[in-house]
Amino acid sequence: MFSMTLEGACGYGDLYQQGYGLETTALSTALFNNGLSCGACFExxxxxxxxxxxxxxxxxxxxxxxxxxxxxxxNLDHWCNPPQKHFDLSMKMFTTIAMYKAGIIPVKYRRVACTKTGGVKFQMGGNPYWLQVLLYNVGNGGGVCEVRIRGSNSNEWKSMNRVWGQNWVNGENLVGQALSFQVRTSDGKMLEFDDVAPSYWQFGQSYEGKTNF
Structure with missing residues (x-):
């Protein structure tokens, strides 16, 4: 099946601007893993x-x-109902492998490493009383399972809570502080991004780390 996935349950916004383009898929319940599979890559x-x-x-x-x-x-046997494993592809991706009029096709699939250009990106949201960070352009494992944050006024790392998709929240006022992050992906790898957002960071802006997974 194909669909346009310009925004959605993972929290990503403009997929072109964020580097995903139309090389995307929506996942059925059996694959979505309550949002932890957001950012994962499949062949x-x-x-x-x-x-x-x-x-x-x-x-x-x-x-x-x-x-x-x-x-x-x-629709009791709807293709996205559990326990079916289904990929709802963008039209471009669907028509690359199958004829448009088919609509639904059987596939073989496997999870693969994500290849991304540049560093992991952090998009700031929320307000002065709580910070919501969207992580995207994550390489290798793709899906993020743990995030910690540290403001430049503290030496202590604080755990962030995943609220939906790849949006992570901290309930403190961190305005005016440079922000560092520790990020762990679904394959167990962790990277530290020191001062990825400068002290003058702004809500609605994205900041790119120097490294990727």
């Missing part, structure tokens, strides 16, 4: 169907959205 290939494009090979996409279940009759 997908059309399999055993008359609708497969000949010699199409495989595509590589990043999970940026959620394909919700639909239990309303007659």
């Amino acid at each position: 997908i290939k059309c399999a055993n169907s008359e609708w497969c494009n000949p010699n199409a090979g495989s595509i590589k996409v990043t999970a940026t959205n959620f394909c919700p279940p639909n239990y309303a009759p007659p």
Whole structure:
């Protein structure tokens, strides 16, 4: 199945600006993992169907959205209902591997390392009383499972809470402080991003780390 995934349950905004473009997919409940799979990358290939494009090979996409279940009759066997593992692809990606009129096709898939250009990016949201940070452009494991933050006025790392998708929240006023982050991805790797946001950081702005996974 194909869909346009310009915004969604992972919290990403403009997918072109953030580097994802149309090489994206929404995930069914069985794959979405309550948002922890946001940012993960998959290799997908059309399999055993008359609708497969000949010699199409495989595509590589990043999970940026959620394909919700639909239990309303007659949709009890809806493709995004548990326990089905389903990828709702952008039209560009779907038509790369299969014919448009097919709509739904069987696939083979595997999770793969994400290849991203530049460093991990941190987009600031919230207000002076609480900070919400969206992490994106995360390489290798792709999905983030733990984030800690430290303001320049403190030596203590504070855990951030994941509120939805890849949005992480800290309930302190950190305006005017340079911000550092410790980030752990789903494959267990952790990197530290020191002073990634300068003391004059602004809400709505994104800041890029010097490294990636």
